[in-house]
Amino acid sequence: MRKMPGIIFGFVFCFSIFAQVDVNFDKKMEEYKANLEKFKTELKSPDSFIRQDACMALGVAGDTSALPSIRELLEDPDENVRAAAISSLSLLQDKPSITNIIILGLKDKFGVVRASAASSLAILGEKKCIPALRVLMQSDKDSMVKAAAAVSLNSFGDSSGLETVRALTKDRNKDVRIYSAAMLAATGDLGYVSIIREGLAASDKTIRGACVNVLSNLADEESYKRLKYISKNDDDELIRQVAFRGVLLIESKKKEKK
Structure with missing residues (x-):
């Protein structure tokens, strides 16, 4: 079963790189919008991986006409599809009407859904979710969920959980270490770059995507070399594209410094 912790990082954060390289971003969005009907059909695919990817594609493309179908996927039997929904x-719907629904996701029995809900609440920015996030950060048994909740709380001005996330960068589980380091990078804390570089070889494409995004913003020579390699050799097409745009972004920053 494919693990997708904090799906916001792996998909939406990747697209922040597209946004910084305007021509490529526009081209990618045109491709997505040209395939909207196909994605809508794929929401009903018997293949959970296809449903998941179609769901995220529609969110990134901003297709609000798909809202009813995506809302149905909140009850999908596959936890990764629910997380994607x-x-x-969180990308498609206005804050008041969706926040309460996403707060319910914090109680899902699968950590991937709870982490996705925690990250999504940070994007929505509704303060009424703060108590629920605090409970999650303090009591959840899943380390990645705790990290997602702590970083989301930080976006509301509550940094009390960041030390917990920093401690998780020393966790025995490699994925937890990498995920926590990438989460901290989202707050501007880039003190764990060596751990983030480990994530470039992670089997989970969500984690690889998050790490590519972070390194694209560093503009140091080591990150540049690794991104160039990934842009040509990663198994996932989206990550290759994101890494390539990261390379372009770093090259652009280098030119600005000269």
Whole structure:
């Protein structure tokens, strides 16, 4: 089963790189919008991976006509699809009507859904979710969920959980270490770059995507070399594209410094 912790990082954060390289971003969005009907059909695919990817594609493309179908996926039997539905809805729907629904996702029995809900609430920015996030940060048994909740709380001005996330960068579980380091990078804390570089070889494409995004913003020579390699050799097409745009972004920053 494919693990997708904090799906917001792996998909939506990747697209922040597209946004910084305007021509490529516009081209990618045109491709997505040209395939909207195909994605809508794929929401009903018997393949959960296809449903998940179609759900996120519609969210990134901003297709609000797909809202009813995406909301149905909140009850999908596959936890990764439910996580994708939450992330997609946070991009498509207005804050008041969706926040309560996403807060319910914090109680899902699967950590991937709870982490997705925590990250999505940070995007929505509704303060009424703060108590629920605090409970999650303090009591959840899943380390990645705790990290997602702590970083989301930080976006509301509550940094009390960041030390917990920093401690998780020393966790025995490699994925937890990498995920926590990438989460901290989202707050501007880039003190764990060596751990983030480990994530470039992670089997989970969500984690690889998050790490590519972080390194694209560093503009140091080591990150540049690694991104160039990934842009040509990663198994996932989206990550290759994001890495390539990261390379372009770093090259652009280098030119500005000269």
